[in-house]
Amino acid sequence: MSTLPADVALVSIAEVWAHRETFIAALSERERAIEAAIRIEKRRRDFLAGRIAAKRAIQRSIGCPFARISILASSDRVTHGRPEVAIDGVLRPDLTISISHSGDLAAASMGGGRVGFDLETVERRDRSFEAIAFTERELASLRSLEGRTRDVAVTRLWCKKEAIAKWKGVGFRAAFSELVDPDRARIEEGAFHFRGSEVRWARVLG
Numbered sequence: 001m002s003t004l005p006a007d008v009a010l011v012s013i014a015e016v017w018a019h020r021e022t023f024i025a026a027l028s029e030r031e032r033a034i035e036a037a038i039r040i041e042k043r044r045r046d047f048l049a050g051r052i053a054a055k056r057a058i059q060r061s062i063g064c065p066f067a068r069i070s071i072l073a074s075s076d077r078v079t080h081g082r083p084e085v086a087i088d089g090v091l092r093p094d095l096t097i098s099i100s101h102s103g104d105l106a107a108a109s110m111g112g113g114r115v116g117f118d119l120e121t122v123e124r125r126d127r128s129f130e131a132i133a134f135t136e137r138e139l140a141s142l143r144s145l146e147g148r149t150r151d152v153a154v155t156r157l158w159c160k161k162e163a164i165a166k167w168k169g170v171g172f173r174a175a176f177s178e179l180v181d182p183d184r185a186r187i188e189e190g191a192f193h194f195r196g197s198e199v200r201w202a203r204v205l206g
């Protein structure tokens, strides 16, 4: 289904949701309590599929049963929401993970250090979005592009920005202008097709 790095796990949100009883049973107690408290169905679907993708990625790496793995969220003021891994209830800062959702897909990437991962489906975005999201330099790189080429370039830039936001751990609490290629990090990018749409991915490591 994809050309993603081997340590990225990808799931269909609809498929996970269709088997939600089985997957909810595979959550840790803390995750189950969080899932049960979510009121908006879309958010429940995304949450569950993101946890399952993250557990798959971690299981591939350390061979641990799903229920022993908890993907929690940082409660720190600065990095609020950043996923944190616990095994048997003990936080494991050495096991870094980043989660993304786009359309029907949820994916999770292991890091081996700080990691930020993002998935974006290529689609047309309004020009007003570009003016808000991108720096002068980024806008200049788009200037001569039109049509599909432009849609791909905009999606690619945005996907990288989200991955950088997650790598930094601050999300969009940072200004978009600060979310540019970090000096001492490695950026990987790619694309694959899913049900007729092009999906871009970006990962920041290091």
Ligand SMILES: CC(C)(COP(=O)(O)OP(=O)(O)OC[C@H]1O[C@@H](n2cnc3c(N)ncnc32)[C@H](O)[C@@H]1OP(=O)(O)O)[C@@H](O)C(=O)NCCC(=O)NCCS
Residues within 6 Å of the ligand: 046, 047, 050, 051, 073, 078, 079, 080, 081, 082, 083, 098, 099, 100, 101, 102, 118, 119, 162, 165, 166, 167, 168, 169, 170, 171, 172, 173
């Ligand atoms: C991180 C952020 C850029 C992701 O954007 P998004 O549109 O939700 O996109 P994605 O689906 O690709 O990513 C969601 C995942 O990002 C991760 N994430 C959330 N906050 C994060 C942070 N501070 N650092 C790293 N990763 C984070 C979570 O794993 C989340 O999935 P989960 O909640 O199911 O675990 C955005 O959620 C954000 O800025 N969050 C922090 C600030 C905030 O809550 N602002 C309110 C909206 S501006």
